[in-house]
Amino acid sequence: MMISREIHLVRHPEGEPGLADFRLVETPLPALGDGQVLVRNRYFALAAVMRTLMTGADIGMPLGTYRPGHALFGSALGEVVDVGTAADGDLRPGDLVMHHYGWRDHVVESAERFRRVPAGALPDPTLHLNQGLTAYAGLVRVAAIRPGDIVFVSGAAGAVGTMAGQIARLKGAGRVIGSAGSPDKLKLLTGRLGYDAAFDYHEPPVLDRLREAAPDGIDVYFDNVGGEQLAAALELARPGARFALCGALQDQLGGTSAAVLVDPAEMIGKRLTLAGFHVADHRDLQGPWLQDFGGWVRAGRIEVPQVVVPGLEAAPGALLSLLRGEYAGMVVVSVV
CATH class of the missing domain: 3.40.50.720 (NAD(P)-binding Rossmann-like Domain)
Structure with missing residues (x-):
């Protein structure tokens, strides 16, 4: 049985959140079912909106709000490890995919919840996590x-x-x-x-x-x-x-x-x-954006300031640092 390491929310914080509001846990992964894929995360993004999600306020995010005793979530980039029967034929082991199941090192979910990243679309895979x-x-x-x-x-x-x-x-x-x-x-x-x-x-x-x-x-x-x-x-x-x-x-x-x-x-x-x-509400702009962005990056016309934080266990501290205004640009966690 495979195990996923995940960062869970311990409680809805009262006032400023702290490290005690997070817990690193090991969770058994379910067996791969029909139409599902197993993905190993490589990077996930942190964002200021996560502070609001920690309060339990529902602000219309695709996966709802953070709940105590459950893993947090956020934009992530992962690699397909295995594909179940009847899964989306566009996904193969080794494909890079975007999804919303950050804050963990592995995830098993329906193939439709993952979006394949076109090979070579951007020179640095972390750039797919920019906002x-x-x-x-x-x-x-x-x-x-x-x-x-x-x-x-x-x-x-x-x-x-x-x-x-x-x-x-x-x-x-x-x-x-x-x-x-x-x-x-x-x-x-x-x-x-x-x-x-x-x-x-x-x-x-x-x-x-x-x-x-x-x-x-x-x-x-x-x-x-x-x-x-x-x-x-x-x-x-x-x-x-x-x-x-x-x-x-x-x-x-x-x-x-x-x-x-x-x-x-x-x-x-x-x-x-x-x-x-x-x-x-504007996912139809993904294609035009990627075309424009890729061209600007390769021409050196746009810069993406970023901080890469190594290690899943460092994610809570990095989020708290972001909330204190210590970073500029995007902040991503490298899952190792």
Whole structure:
């Protein structure tokens, strides 16, 4: 009988989560059934939204929320080890697959729950775990970015934000502005990632900082944060501005997000569009995104800042470090 090592949630944390809220356990894997595959994970991604999932709040994730006594989940890249009878004929041992069963080293599930990664699509397999598709969908489809747009990205040093600013530039934005929480992250944005301006959201008032960076207002707001930054973006929105609401980091990272007052008359007068979205609703963009992204990577036109943490057992500590703002870009765990 095969054993899978898994990280389980011990309890819904009260207040800030800690290492005691996680447990590494060994779980027997079920026998491979009809239509199922056995996958050995190689990498899985960490994300700020996991803090909210730890509270038990259901925010519409494909697999629901985290439950005490069960393994956590998240985007993962694995290798097919074995295929059961009547399983999806497109999957073979040795294939790389994407799925949502991170936080463990092996998984047995229905073949339909795994998506085969095209061979050679990207030069580094970890790049398949980047959150660029979320940024791409929010900018290209939800906000319908146009050449010359002035774009503001909040939480710009995170896994989504580092991609959003670069994609906006590659899609013709006239000016790209980001917010982040430390001098090193601001330097990353305006240096390697090509943001035109960036400000520290810890330096109030945010409205003044954004006005300094965008004196002519903004056309597109990619919101990873909510709260005061969303309010500032509404204040400085130009006529016809489009807002793609992706995340609520101010809440997810333990802050208190003040209610944002929206003036319907102003929205109508400025013809503003505010749209919340989830990447799961835009999976049809996977092909165009992979084609664009692969070309940009090979041409050296886009960079994916990442931190690779070795070892499944190190995942809880790495997530806590991410929640404390210690990382920039995407964070992946190498399962060894």
